[in-house]
Amino acid sequence: MNRKAYIGRINKVIRHIEDHLDGDLSLVLAFGLEDGRVRLHDPAGYPFASLPVGDLIEAGKTCRLQYGLYPRDLVCHCWAEPVRTRIPSSKEVYREAVRYFREVYLEMDRDVVKHNMKTGPDAYDALRRHILGGEIGPALQSHLIHFAFQLSARRSLDYSRFFRDENPELSELKLKQAELFGNCHCLAVRGDWRAVGEELPRLGETERRFRELLFRE
Numbered sequence: 001m002n003r004k005a006y007i008g009r010i011n012k013v014i015r016h017i018e019d020h021l022d023g024d025l026s027l028v029l030a031f032g033l034e035d036g037r038v039r040l041h042d043p044a045g046y047p048f049a050s051l052p053v054g055d056l057i058e059a060g061k062t063c064r065l066q067y068g069l070y071p072r073d074l075v076c077h078c079w080a081e082p083v084r085t086r087i088p089s090s091k092e093v094y095r096e097a098v099r100y101f102r103e104v105y106l107e108m109d110r111d112v113v114k115h116n117m118k119t120g121p122d123a124y125d126a127l128r129r130h131i132l133g134g135e136i137g138p139a140l141q142s143h144l145i146h147f148a149f150q151l152s153a154r155r156s157l158d159y160s161r162f163f164r165d166e167n168p169e170l171s172e173l174k175l176k177q178a179e180l181f182g183n184c185h186c187l188a189v190r191g192d193w194r195a196v197g198e199e200l201p202r203l204g205e206t207e208r209r210f211r212e213l214l215f216r217e
Contacts, residue, residue, distance in 0.1 A: 094166040121204035131197040149185035173210045
């Protein structure tokens, strides 16, 4: 296997390496096949992971997708070889990214109306009230500690670096988000959920400012 492939959505490789941890749905990059084992990168924190092909197939069998489009236990992963079709300039990449960000926000606005969802600052406020009201069970605690907070901190840092040259203000807001997500992660690991709840309004305000600035761009 000399070519790479994106595979997903699957239960994260972490679940198939450490059985006591439940996995979240993920996209992984497979880049090698050696003696019946797939070598891949899992964004859950397992670079250069090695997994038997059979386990990878099992990871693709999930009834945990929330889209409501798939029969139970269907192998609903997709395989796609990434191929570069053009080499855009950094400014073109930036403009396309901003356009994509806007489309995502507008799609979320439609979902708010269609599905009665909460997004952005409203979602942070709902989570704050949920936590401060003592309504946080083991499943939500595990999701926030092992997935949401740490992944959001990493992604915010990635976006901060991406925006740095073309829009320092957006970059600074994403850096602030990374710091706040990191704070929430540390507080959650310590079990100080009240402090987590008190930190969430700052995340909501940072998200509001980021969106406002993005649409002024």
